[in-house]
Amino acid sequence: MVQFIQAQNIGLAYLEERFGLQLAEDEVFFTEWFDNLPEITDLEKQYLDRVKLHFLRLVKRPPLSEETVKLVVLSLLLNLAGFYDKPFYLRGEQSIEISAEDEGEVIRGKIDILVIQEQFWLLVIESKRSSFSLLEAVPQALVYMLANPIEDKHTFGLVMNGSHFIFLNLIKQNIPKYALSDEFTLLKRKSELDQVLSVLKNLSQILS
Template identity: 35%
Template sequence: MTLTVEASSLSLNDVHRLLKLEKLSNGLFRDFLNLEPLTMFEQHDLLRIRSDFDRYLNAGKISEGLVKFLTIAPLMRLAGFYDVPIRLTMEDSIAIAVEDEDKKITGRMDILAINSPQSITAPPFLILVIETKNSAINVIEGLPQLITYAFKSLEQQSSVCGLVTNGQLYQFVYLKRDQQSTYQLMPLLNLNESPDAIELLQVFKAICKLPNFH
């Protein structure tokens, strides 16, 4: 009998063991992304996103749904994720069969950015997996879910980027499939700090423009 396990109940140790994933030392965005300067228009819009979020945060806890509405949606639009050939989906269910164990991991991915190729024979390429939490939750608590969801895409591609956020803090993860599948944490970014906010939008833009995705 197969035991079903919810991804939300897993610890990082569970993820390492069940998915046979190895954690590498923390990486840098510039190791695999080309971070370009922002235009004045982008900086202006970014400041407005920061101000809107800060206003709501000062009033109290921000729900997971509102985090998506206030930060993720406008940041992704500004970064180019709403443009063809990228397609966004939400609340996609997954199921991962665990090797050597009679277990299945299930869950729902919050937001997916997918490259939809023009050729009908080419498979879609998952660009970015996003897991959102409410503003009171530490982003580290969302890492097991995010890594599990991003790992699912390695069945069809060699690498993928993931992001877990509570609206204020943004933790990107880079997963790679090899003989030993691995993941790396990137620098933690804070939307409420100017240098971090600029780098955050630069990272979104760079992921959107990676050559392998177009």
């Protein structure tokens, strides 16, 4: 009998055991989040300052829902990074299923936002409520990225809770491997939102 498991209940140990997922130790595996990043314009910095201002005002009245996080923070970042333009197509919540060979288990879940180009999954974004730890979202995002049917292309991801951001990179091939970026936050005196936007712009240029 097939057992169905919800993606939000999956941990890294399960993915390592069932799918052979490995953390890439080589820094060269994921340089897209820090190497040769595009510049952020003064106008873009002004927009990002307003995003921080709006988020900090809204977070005073918790809880801040996923939908509000996407509306206030994520929407502008995707727009400025070019993910609303050709050749990208933005889709909302999408259902996925993934199963390990001969395990009799199927993982089910829904991706909050999926950026698609020519039917390939390019950027998976899982937004969590502002009070959630990003470490809780990383395994779930990796489940979605493992569901990508393309074996030989990198899939990039972003987990965020409105104030903190972590980028992911995964490639399946024979042995699925992944890597994480440093964690960025807008809560520092000098917000790191400009770095988040710069990474997103870099990914949009690479993937287009």
